[in-house]
Amino acid sequence: MPFMFTLAAKLRAMDKTNRFSAALVAVFVLASATFMINYHRPSGMFWDENYYLTAVQKYTDGYVFFESHPPLGKLFMALGENVFGRNDHLDRSAFTLTEKIDTVPKGYSFIGVRFFPVLFAVLGAVLFFLILNRLIGKPFFAFIFSGFYVFENAFILHSRGAMLDSTQLFFIFAAIALFIRYTDGGRPIRQRQYFGLGAVIGLAIMVKLNAAFLLLLFPVLFLYEHRASIKERWLRQRAAFWLDLLKKTAVSAGAIALVAFAVFMIHFSLGDRIPGGQTQKISPEYRSIIARGETGNIFNFPIMLRDYVAYMSSYHENVPKFRKYDESDNGSRPITWPFGEKSIRYRWNKTGGHVQYLYLQGNPVIWISGLIGLALAFALVSGRLVFRHRPEDPARNRLFWYITFFFGLYAIYMAMIMRIDRVMYLYHYFIPLFFSLFLAALVFAYIFREKVEQGDRVLMIACGIFFVEILAAFVFFMPLTYYFPLTTREFLQRTWLDIWELKYVQ
């Protein structure tokens, strides 16, 4: 305890820049610890790694192939694999004959293939902190709420695998950070800023298509930019208004198209031969491009892209639907995701009387905080819409605008995902989960605005205790995240809610 008081006194004595730097470094160090330590273990595949490892090998060997998602995430994995080169001595030719493998050669190292997803997860923590710090304006509180990201067990587990979601989330956070920077600065928003935002959103979409909901940031940004003069321009300068809209739409779309073109061109140019046993549909035109050795020619881009998109469409059409009453189905309904339905057992291994698990199980303190943040944000936004009460305090109004922004993003993402017919999984909730956690932090800052500003000691102590609770829950569920052995009873101690559907191995 004396140590904590000394630390608190030292923090208070720091000037604002030092406090910010200390908090930033602390977030980076903690995230590096939770995401990076021994990320190459377990040395066996889990979840979709059996698909992505084959894709990585096809890049390495220069084979033509298509994937269910755009190529950027897998390109990063391939980059990691080739930078580290830990498996160069192993025969991995079997990977290129199929879309999915069941085993890896003995001694296969996951250091390379998992490196970039883990790195992006750590950098995502830094962005999460920077966004909170920008909005709340107090490094201490931004650090406390960064615990939502740094100690989220399910996200840590998923990000420590060769998976796409941490890479995508990094670009989503980057897009949001840019959007906040543009809207919070009070400076004019120029075309190059639309271009920058378009490029980052393009990168997010190039990892997974479900980031397309970010396209809505453009109209919001444009309306924000013209909020003061929108009526005037419509009435008096209609042509100028529409011309500006046209220009900025073109710039934004151009940025996205440019990123998509670059990413796909890298993908196409890396493949110059067709693997044996190839079952994917490659058109005769594409085959002749390969035969001529012109996969790197930009003029062949439309044909190659057409084949890729056709594969993606047919793949997603053939993904099975959610089977509600099938216990073996890992899928779950989006409406129940905020409550944690349902955990997925990625991998398990028996060791004597103990069992090691990799279970996609979230940190309940964090998930409940997200749920509370969401409920309070809904109450705040709907209450203000109904009663039309607008506080005098401009700082509160600013926070309210960003609460509405994140609430809107959450609602739009969930509405979009609920319309998807195929089976979906709990990890599809990571994006809205983090929106709900931003909401929790912002609603807190909204309610306690003056006390946050004054650095109220009681509030800071309460936040410190809350941070410890997040950490304690993280440690408690850590065995399911890091593959630590548990007895059956120890496992059952972690089944707090039936809706999680945690099941022990017999």
Place this chain on the structure above:
Amino acid sequence: MSSNKKQSAMVAGVASIFRAIKWRDPAWVFLGIVLLVGIAVINQMLPPGFLSSSGKLMHVTIEHQKRDISHIDQPRDTFATDEFYIDTIDFPAGNSLRHEKLGNYDFSKNFFTRIEGTMEVETPGEYRMIVASDDGFRLEIDGRMISQHTNDRPMSETVAGIRLEKGRYPFVLTWFQGFGQLGLRAWYEGACGRKLFGESTSCIRFLTSGKKG
């Protein structure tokens, strides 16, 4: 300082803390909520019986079986083992293992349970040993089989008489649960009335198990 003075100083200290709390201050309200959340989280994390030091009277070993069980002497095929302590043999009928006082253990099917303890008889005489179980059980006192029901059954009682002289008696209650409902409760009945195994009286006193928790 006398104990009265100490007490009044403590009361004054607590009172000054309560005076310092600003009940209507939102920061204090938030602190209260955070503390309540902390208590709830700790409560969820602690194993059943952790807070009850008197609970370490009988040692329980649970052996989870790969196959369905239907007999107390069925060969074991154990895939996992759990150990813990209880203060009374009091698992009421239900769908999963729950101790009346110590809470849920959540096991529901195909396990053998071995409960070991020691009792000290202080009033010699005739006693009735009553075991209610779902499924079968075997009760041994001082190495002698006292009563048993070897097959599965719904929750039912088995009663056996025994004369106990003054002295210490180790006992073992073995029980199995196949599938469906389960439950286990055990009593002794003598001059001091009917009491659960683990409830000490002037007739029989239950000793703390020698095994480490």
